[in-house]
Amino acid sequence: MAVQLLQEVSTRLPLSTTHDKPLAKSACTVCGLGSRNLYGITPTRLRNFPSLTVSTSEYLPTRKCLPRDVIRADMGTEESRRIPRVLTVAGSDSGAGAGIQADMKACGALGVYCTTAITAVTAQNTVGVQGIHEVPADFVASQVKSVLLDIGADVVKTGMLPSVEIIRSLCDILRTYPVKGLVVDPVLISTSGDELAGPAILDALRDDLFPLADLVTPNLPEASAIIGGDPVTTVAEMREAAEAIHQLGPRYVLVKGGHLPGTNTLIDVLYDGVEWHELPGSRIETRNTHGTGCTLASSIAAELAKGQSMLPAVLASKRYLKDVLEENATLKIGEGKQGPVNHLFKLSDWEKSSTQSKFRPESLLLYAVTDSSMNKTWGRSTSEAVRAAIEGGATIVQIREKEADTGEFLQEAETSLKVARDYGIPLLINDRIDIAIACDADGVHLGQSDLPVARARAILGPGKIIGVSCKTPEQAEKAWKDGADYVGSGGVYPTNTKKDNKTIGIEGLREVCYGSPIPVVAIGGISGANAAEVMAYPRPENLKGVAVVSAFFNQPDVKKATAAVKSVVEECLKDVSVPNTSS
Template identity: 60%
Template sequence: MVSYCRERLLPIADIITPNVKEASALLGGAQIKTVAEMRSAAKLLHEMGPRFVLVKGGDLPNSSESVDVFFDGKEFHELRSPRIATRNTHGTGCTLASCIAAELAKGSSMLSAVKVAKRFVDNALDYSKNMVIGTGRQGPFDHFFCLNKNLQSSRCSIFNPDDLFLYAVTDSRMNKKWNRSIVDAVKAAIEGGATIIQLREKEAETREFLEEAKSCVGICRSHGVCLLINDRIDIALACDADGVHVGQSDMPVDQVRSLLGPDKIIGVSCKTPEQAHQAWKDGADYIGSGGVFPTNTKANNRTIGLDGLETVCKASKLPVVAIGGIGISNAESVMQINAPNLKGVAVVSALFDQECVFTQAKKLHKTLKETTREM
């Protein structure tokens, strides 16, 4: 059976999605116990013929995360999410594959389809983790959890800190300068590699902002990328965004949480260890720290430098994304402070004050990947 799969099925497959045990069997019993070995396995499996390979790491030993490795023949993508402790895992592999197929039928790219599918399975597992059906060693999860009237069907309800990797913050003035809509800008950023989007539209009228936000939510959901709204809690609620980002002078985090509920993402701008600690106490999910370098995006914005960023990271109990004057030329130096909770960089002009958002996002994503791989 294994030889038949290798010789007849793999060469004609668009994508294969083996878990580590199945990948090992296809490779003649190769050891796969680390993410590095998963990457090697994905490459070897790709050489057998499929266009794409997703090696699933749900069974990876001694890991607090669920890490899947996606390989397209050129680039590796590590898709990470918190491991969910539950016995209700029966059917997860079939569900993932079916969801990928459904997303492809809707016109998604393969990587986007995989991201959406993984998030769906993560959400279903989280929703079903305490469900009890039967007495066997393994139970099923609820495939229809989205129909629960208390849930939003496509919300990114599980925050993954790794989504902060390439954090794109929009700017309406920059997009108008280059004669493009916010919707086109967001789509290009995601397709270039942005892993999370924040809509920061200071000059837009409320109705205009809401309509743009609704359109951007649709784009982000179709790509499995979270969308946050800067400051405007009302807009976030009205468009069902995945969360908000607030500053020190905006509504306090605990009040934001009471309005948005427990499942939405809340980020807070912090320049000091004290602010970072308060954000954690108030229930934020992550902090944005900066400005790291001088920037024209915000007037009178005090910079904290790399030393200040490192100080905040060391003090913070939350994931951190660096912001302020960051671009291709200095992103490497930011990530090289090598703080475990520094998850990525937030950029504005490096993407949106450029002629081609897609190209710049792709270049910056590549720079970040190469930097983090070397650390």
């Protein structure tokens, strides 16, 4: 890639004798600017790139002079699969909203491989910066070389550069091993107001690093410091600052408006020496802005590494940052004034990815199992029946549909789920794992002849509830081993709801309970008339409730019928539930 870049430069730009002058005095023939803009070629680099026929005293122009499309990545020529690469040279933020951590996460979120060279280790949190431990310049250089000489980078992004030595040695390396893009975030002060790099580095940034940069991204205080202290507090002043910074050699300058006082619209100003772009965005009300600057710069680096040109890269990055800020506006991390940016919010839905099941055994207390033919007979939809059962006191609901086709079943499940969510009651789907996934139900209830529990668990993940019908302690133990959350055991009494269903009786139920390491709900012919017998004290500790079909849904008033069974079960719970483990 580097060879390609240099070849492209050498064919487009005349490496004429006018460059054959001492570095300190010569001016670039392309942009006409002074010595600080010269991009020196060292003898080492010449040895690496024999296709360039220039003498050691010749110089390439600065980044600013290059045609815009030189930076475009070429990802398609190599046989093996490639991933766009960004190397970030920056400080570590222990709070992980800014710095190296922000860069890695932002690049990762945008599909780019991010390598690192750490310039300083900071002790930082949402309150402020408690300490800075600088990494020696030669070791920063070692990290950069280790990356560039093996993995390579399409774009280098810099953040906190705490010393002149670090900046100078980085520039030396970048002159020797050019990359396609360089994004410089001139980090001086953290958003908490702590100094991360002193004014001593300003000259090195201006004279050495900026001329190599494709983009420099100061915030308002940084822009002001770079141009010598003049205030930058309005869009007009941002334009003036961008112009002055552009004179220092970078191809583009982005002055960021996050610190613009008192406006609802934040404007970032992008300037390439010819065109201005005022890029507006709404201010998002959130305390979580620690790391916005690092995030924006590394996102731009990532987009450039993918082959975007500058304006689309900046716009895409602003969009990403807006999504991050909006999605995490109310997130609470840390006790201080400024929360961190949460870059990987799309991956970090911890409730979904949690290894902890949402299942609460107490929810089995009054378990309503719908029956489509009964509801049809009584002229009500499944979701109406579900609402009535929940209002009568059902603590968990299962949709059991044996007649409808798949599309109808899904619709029924979706409307019922809305109702159940309104009341905060879990809703499971009988047998059909596909329906459960399609409507994002809380789980499934499986029979012995349905999809094996272990497979269901593998498909649904740890966050969903799985119940299994079991008639024996052996089945219950297997259900537990395979990852079920609870066992439904019965029929306790004879029932018409399920044909050819063997009745196991109260004795059979208790045997299952004693052999089951997981909670059990009793099912089969249970009503207000016999629920007390099922739940009678003393009872097994893991017998958590009763599941009811006909006594809820084959009734004129589902709510009233549910409430009637509920009062019986609750009465049983008043007995001291000392575990009874004897059989």
